[in-house]
Amino acid sequence: MARAGAAGQVVVVTGAARGLGALIARRLAARGATLALLGLEPEELAGVAESCGRDAGWWEVDVTDDEAMARAAAEVVERYGRVDVVVANAGIATGGPVQYSDPRTFAKVIEVNLLGSVATARAFVPALRESRGYFFQVASLAALCAAPMMAAYCASKSGVEAFAHCLRAELAPHGVGVGVGYLSWTDTDMVRGADENEVLREMRAGLPFPAGRTYPLEPTVDRLVDGIVRRRAHVYGQRWIPAMQLVRGFVPAVVTRHARRVMADFERRWLAAGAPSALVGAGGAAASSADSGKARE
Numbered sequence: 001m002a003r004a005g006a007a008g009q010v011v012v013v014t015g016a017a018r019g020l021g022a023l024i025a026r027r028l029a030a031r032g033a034t035l036a037l038l039g040l041e042p043e044e045l046a047g048v049a050e051s052c053g054r055d056a057g058w059w060e061v062d063v064t065d066d067e068a069m070a071r072a073a074a075e076v077v078e079r080y081g082r083v084d085v086v087v088a089n090a091g092i093a094t095g096g097p098v099q100y101s102d103p104r105t106f107a108k109v110i111e112v113n114l115l116g117s118v119a120t121a122r123a124f125v126p127a128l129r130e131s132r133g134y135f136f137q138v139a140s141l142a143a144l145c146a147a148p149m150m151a152a153y154c155a156s157k158s159g160v161e162a163f164a165h166c167l168r169a170e171l172a173p174h175g176v177g178v179g180v181g182y183l184s185w186t187d188t189d190m191v192r193g194a195d196e197n198e199v200l201r202e203m204r205a206g207l208p209f210p211a212g213r214t215y216p217l218e219p220t221v222d223r224l225v226d227g228i229v230r231r232r233a234h235v236y237g238q239r240w241i242p243a244m245q246l247v248r249g250f251v252p253a254v255v256t257r258h259a260r261r262v263m264a265d266f267e268r269r270w271l272a273a274g275a276p277s278a279l280v281g282a283g284g285a286a287a288s289s290a291d292s293g294k295a296r297e
Contacts, residue, residue, distance in 0.1 A: 004022045005031070005229040005230065005232065006031035006032050006033040006034075006051035006085075006228075006229050007027050007031060007032030007033070008034075008252055009028075009032075009033045009034070009084040009085055010030060010033070010034050010036065010076075010080045010081075010082050010083050010084050010085075011025075011028050011033045011034065011035055011083075011084065011085040011086075011087065011143065012035075012036045012038065012072075012073075012076060012083055012087065012124060013025045013028075013035065013036070013038065013087040013089055014036060014038045014039065014086075014087065014089050014090040014116070015038075015039055015040035015046055015063075015090030015091060015283065016035075016039050016045060016058070016089070016090055017037075017039035017040065017041040017044035017045050017048065017283070017286070018041070018044055018048075018189055018254070018282060018283060019188035019189050019190065019217070019223045020040050020089055020138065020183075020186065020188055020217070020220075020221065020224075021037075021039070021087070021089040021090070022044075022048045023217060023218065023221045024087055024089065024221055024224060024225060024228075025037055025048055025052055025056075026048070026051055026052055027221055027222065027225045028085075028225060028228070028229075028269040029051075029052035029053050029056065031225070031229065033085070034053070034055045034056065034080060034081065035049070035052040035053070035055075035056040035057075036056070036057050036058075036059070036076045036079075036083075037049055037052070037056065037057070037058040037059070037281075038058070038059050038061050038063070038072060038090075039060070039061070039090070040060065040061075040062060040286040040287065040289075040290050041059070041060075041286050042058070042060045044081060045058035045059075045060065046058060055142070057076070057080075059072045059075065059076070060186055063090045063112065063116030063119055063120055064111050064112055064115055064116050064119060064288050066119045066122065068125070069119045069120060069122070069123040070122075070123050071205070072123065072178040073123035073124050073126075073127065076124075076127075077127050077209045077215070078131060082127065082130065082131050083124055083127035083128060083131060083133060084133045084134070085122065085133055085134045085135075085136065085228065086121075086124045086129045086133070086134075086135050086136065087136045087138065087228065088116075088117040088121070088137045088138060088160070089138045090113075090116050090117075090120075091112065091113045091116075091138065091156075091190070091283075092108065092109055092112050092113065092268075092279050092280075092281075092283055092284045092287045093109060093150075093151075093152070093193075093194060093280050093284065094106065094108075094109055094153070094192070094277060094278065094279050094280060095149050095150060095194060095197065095199075095200045095280065096149055096270055096275060096276065096277055096282070097148070097149060097267050097270060098151045100270070100271065100277070100278055101151075101152070102277035105152075105277045105278065105279060106152045106277075108279065108287065108288075108291060109152035109153055109156055109279070110152060110156050112156075112160070112287055113153070113156035113157065113160060114160055114163065115158070116157045117137060117160050117163060117164075118163060119174040121135060121167055124297060125171065125176070127165075128171070129171070129174045129175075129176055132173060132174070132176060133176055133177075134176065134177040134178070134179065134228070134231045135161070135164075135167065135171070135176065135177070135178045135179070136178075136179045136180075136181060136227075136228050136235070136250075137160050137161070137164035137167075137178070137179065137180050137181065138160075138181045138183075138224075139157050139160050139161045139164070139180050139181060139182055140153070140157040140182060140183060140184075141155040141182055141183065141184045141185075141211065141241060141244065142157040142158070143157040143158045143160070143161040144182065144222055144241070144244045144245065144248045144251065145181065145211065145244060145251045145255070146158070146251070146252065146255065146257050147203075147207075147247070147255060148203075148255070148263055148266075148268065149199075149200065149203060149270075160180075161180055164178050164179070164180045165178075165180070166246065168233065176201075177231040177233070178233070179227060179228065179231065179233055179234065179235055180233070180234055180235070181224050181227065181235045181236075182234070182235070182236050182237065182238065182241050183215075183220055183224070183236070183237030183238060183241070184211060184213075184215055184237065184238050184241060185204065185211075185212075185213065185214045185215060185227045186214065186215050186216075186217055186237065187214050187215065187217045187221055188217060188281070189281040189282045189283055190280055190281040190284065191214060191281075191282055192281065193229070193280035193281025193284060194280045194281070195214075196280070197273075197276060197280075198269075198273070199212075199266055199269050199270050199273065202266075203262075203266055206262065210238070210240055212218070215237070215238055215288055218247045220237040220238065221237075222295050223235070223236065223237050223238075223239075224237055236275075241265065
């Protein structure tokens with residue numbers, strides 16, 4: 001597609017209330033797309049929708065709720081008549097050693113990041129088959145480079161990468177493209193929330209360059225959006241990440257060797273701080289609130 005390739009397209013973005021999802025939506029709207037925004041925070045969603053133009057709509061919906069996602073998909077199709085692109089962006093994170101992790105919090109990360117993407121695909125693939133559209137799965141550098149104290153997040157992002165590859169093969173006969181987006185630490189609420197924890201912040205800062213730095217949001221999103229409008233199979237938020245694809249088989253040994261030197265101290269400090277296990281950032285707080293609401297029903 002040309003640069004204006006989003007013009008006239010109906011694009012669904014999950015996790016669109018803030019951060020990566022919100023800016024992806026705004027960038028696609030600036031290229032002429034009509035946006036359908038899904039997320040958990042109605043006030044934020046309404047604000048993003050307003051910035052995306054008068055035809056933009058928003059739906060408060062939990063991506064882990066298959067029935068709610070199916071209803072939202074039906075409403076989107078009814079309102080706009082079609083869906084051309086789906087961006088599966090919704091994601092949350094937690095940190096800490098697996099041994100001391102809270103089982104429910106750990107499982108919630110897998111549920112939102114991986115099973116939420118599966119529910120998103122289930123809900124919208126019928127419309128994408130009709131339009132011969134494109135499904136874009138936001139993964140992460142964490143799918144290529146697993147790290148200690150990030151097991152839930154890395155497992156979920158490795159999972160969505162594999163899921164997207166499977167989905168691509170299934171949908172290829174129907175003319176539907178599937179892309180996977182990889183990005184390193186990017187300046188979002190989730191990353192800033194993780195950095196509020198001293199142990200997680202220092203562990204990340206100790207990663208070898210360029211993986212240890214936080215990258216600005218706007219150029220990262222611009223690269224992702226360029227890949228989305230061109231229906232790329234693989235899209236990279238930072239220019240150096242493709243090199244990691246070439247060496248990913250060697251990364252676990254390198255990470256383990258580094259962890260032998262530093263992990264005992266990080267674990268000791270984690271326990272001294274009370275072994276915190278909350279979901280990080282404002283998005284994590286919204287997911288926790290939604291989970292609490294389900295428990296009360």
